[in-house]
Amino acid sequence: MESQPHIRDISGNTALDEAQRVKRFEERIQAGERIEPKDWMPDVYRRQLTRMISQHAHSEVVGMYPEGNWITRAPTLRRKLGLLAKVQDECGHGLYLYCAAETLGVDRSDLTDELLSGKAKYASIFNYPTLSWADIGVIGWLVDGAAIINQTPLAKCSYGPYARAMVHICKEESFHLKQGYEIVTKLAQGNSAQKEMVQESVNRWWWPVLMMFGPSDSDSSNSEDLMRWKVKLFSNDSLRQRFVNGSVAQAKAVKLTLPDPDLRFNEESGNWDYGTINWDEFWQVVKGHGPCNRERMRMSRKKHNDGRWVREAARAYSARHPEK
Ligand code: FAQ
Numbered sequence: 001m002e003s004q005p006h007i008r009d010i011s012g013n014t015a016l017d018e019a020q021r022v023k024r025f026e027e028r029i030q031a032g033e034r035i036e037p038k039d040w041m042p043d044v045y046r047r048q049l050t051r052m053i054s055q056h057a058h059s060e061v062v063g064m065y066p067e068g069n070w071i072t073r074a075p076t077l078r079r080k081l082g083l084l085a086k087v088q089d090e091c092g093h094g095l096y097l098y099c100a101a102e103t104l105g106v107d108r109s110d111l112t113d114e115l116l117s118g119k120a121k122y123a124s125i126f127n128y129p130t131l132s133w134a135d136i137g138v139i140g141w142l143v144d145g146a147a148i149i150n151q152t153p154l155a156k157c158s159y160g161p162y163a164r165a166m167v168h169i170c171k172e173e174s175f176h177l178k179q180g181y182e183i184v185t186k187l188a189q190g191n192s193a194q195k196e197m198v199q200e201s202v203n204r205w206w207w208p209v210l211m212m213f214g215p216s217d218s219d220s221s222n223s224e225d226l227m228r229w230k231v232k233l234f235s236n237d238s239l240r241q242r243f244v245n246g247s248v249a250q251a252k253a254v255k256l257t258l259p260d261p262d263l264r265f266n267e268e269s270g271n272w273d274y275g276t277i278n279w280d281e282f283w284q285v286v287k288g289h290g291p292c293n294r295e296r297m298r299m300s301r302k303k304h305n306d307g308r309w310v311r312e313a314a315r316a317y318s319a320r321h322p323e324k
Contacts, residue, residue, distance in 0.1 A: 034160040037103040054111045057097035059123035066130040100161040127290030134201035140180015158230040188254040203259045211282040213240040
């Protein structure tokens with residue numbers, strides 16, 4: 001866990017003032033008040049939010065690549081339009097989130113540099129390949145489904161700009177979930193090749209999707225700060241459990257099997273118990289050694305370089321027309 005000098009160092013007057021500010025800040029959070037950009041906030045809160053929001057923004061942007069890969073190969077015009085709209089939505093989410101991060105006093109270009117240098121993380125799930133059309137359905141159903149479970153509480157988090165961005169984002173993610181589940185349903189009701197394709201896709205994505213919720217609570221180094229200050233309202237494991245509970249019924253409804261022999265309903269807890277997650281795989285992916293990490297970074301750098309002229313033109317235009 002990162003140190004919290006303001007709270008612990010209360011030896012001098014200045015530090016005492018700081019401690020009082022922290023106390024007042026925490027009282028506001030406990031009372032359910034929103035923290036806004038110009039309000040005083042502890043450095044650790046600012047740093048944690050900047051880290052989390054910027055990584056979230058990077059995830060939305062990198063998250064366009066696996067699905068973008070299928071836009072030209074969508075089976076019908078209707079599917080192409082749906083997928084195109086979804087990928088554009090993800091781009092928009094990235095932009096809202098970069099704006100939310102900038103309210104904390106950072107510059108978007110610095111955040112982009114951190115992504116491109118490999119310093120900043122983005123969601124592990126986007127380092128897996130999209131090998132079949134069924135993957136597009138399964139991403140909408142499971143990946144967006146997991147994102148909704150994880151992000152709906154963030155719409156009630158303590159930091160105003162992040163919470164407000166999440167309201168809009170979650171509405172769009174709900175549409176993504178529906179379009180994905182519809183693709184999955186159609187394939188699951190299709191011919192044997194289609195059924196096999198969608199089951200194979202679920203088999204590949206299930207475990208990486210469970211990893212999206214982050215390490216188990218005992219290994220989640222940031223949760224203590226984030227939960228105390230009501231950025232995260234629920235722990236990684238509790239959201240993962242909520243997702244598993246919901247997914248079991250959804251899979252059953254379309255006669256698909258979740259690839260976990262240990263999945264069992266626990267009468268006592270009312271939850272679906274699930275098997276052991278391969279945390280070694282998770283950390284390998286997070287550290288840059290997943291199946292597509294290199295490709296995602298290559299693409300990110302290429303897109304950044306390809307867009308250079310647009311940024312330069314926009315800067316030149318606003319320099320010539322400062323009133324606009
Ligand atoms: N991937 O202490 P914790 C989407 C890192 S958007 C990579 O538990 P925290 C929409 C973590 O950064 C998906 N790294 O961390 C879409 C930390 O390292 P650090 C993104 C991960 O922040 C759908 C270390 O492990 N969603 O899907 C991951 O308390 C379809 C220790 O972990 C968000 O960003 C991971 N999965 O909890 C787009 C939601 N998990 O930074 C396109 C907001 C953990 O200290 C298509 N974020 N790490 O060096 C969150 O809710 C939290 O940040 C968590 C992680 C839950 C992701």
